[in-house]
Amino acid sequence: MCVAETSPTRLLKPVALLLARHEIRNLKRWFEEFDRDILLPILLGEIALHNIGALENGADGAASGERSEGEEGCLLRPCNAYSIAAATGLPRETVRRKIARLIELGWISRRENGHLYVTREALAHFGSMLTSRQLAEVIETADRARRLMSE
Numbered sequence: 001m002c003v004a005e006t007s008p009t010r011l012l013k014p015v016a017l018l019l020a021r022h023e024i025r026n027l028k029r030w031f032e033e034f035d036r037d038i039l040l041p042i043l044l045g046e047i048a049l050h051n052i053g054a055l056e057n058g059a060d061g062a063a064s065g066e067r068s069e070g071e072e073g074c075l076l077r078p079c080n081a082y083s084i085a086a087a088t089g090l091p092r093e094t095v096r097r098k099i100a101r102l103i104e105l106g107w108i109s110r111r112e113n114g115h116l117y118v119t120r121e122a123l124a125h126f127g128s129m130l131t132s133r134q135l136a137e138v139i140e141t142a143d144r145a146r147r148l149m150s151e
Contacts, residue, residue, distance in 0.1 A: 015145050022141045026134065039090070043098050044107055044126075046087050048118040050079035078115035 027038070034040035085095040099116065102108040107122035 011149050011151075014148050018141060018145055018148065022137065025137075029134075037098070037101070039094070039098050040102060040105075042088060043084060043090075043095065044102055044118065044122060046084050047079055047099075047102075047108060047116050048122070050083065050087070050116075051076040051118050076117055078111075078117065080114045080116060084116070 030041040031038050034044075081092060081096050081099055084090075084099070085092040088095065099108060099110070103110055107119055107125075109117050109119050111117075
């Protein structure tokens with residue numbers, strides 16, 4: 001005899017499957033977009049978050065000299081291979097090699113002092129990709145999850 005599942009438990013499986021399908025679809029896209037190297041989008045994302053994310057959240061590095069003018073002419077917070085290795089938990093040598101590849105692709109620039117910045121090209125390419133394709137899918141997935149949870 002099977003005990004009836006409670007409502008939250010009953011919803012867990014379909015919502016988890018919905019979210020898993022969404023994530024797998026995105027991982028496959030990133031895998032293909034980055035020449036089948038799944039570490040590249042992770043590192044590019046971490047560098048972008050270091051550059052832009054901390055400033056958007058009100059972190060003020062200007063007093064300590066942590067801000068620098070990036071390619072965009074706006075203030076960006078720099079990072080380096082060491083900070084990216086620490087943020088991702090990846091070995092520094094792996095991060096160094098992958099950053100070299102991102103520089104070859106034109107998506108990261110490295111200054112003489114080792115500071116890394118996401119490039120204008122990367123922001124334009126991936127920003128438009130995220131807003132055009134993935135944002136609509138995120139909203140659709142969230143709506144479907146809400147509908148499942150309200151049943």
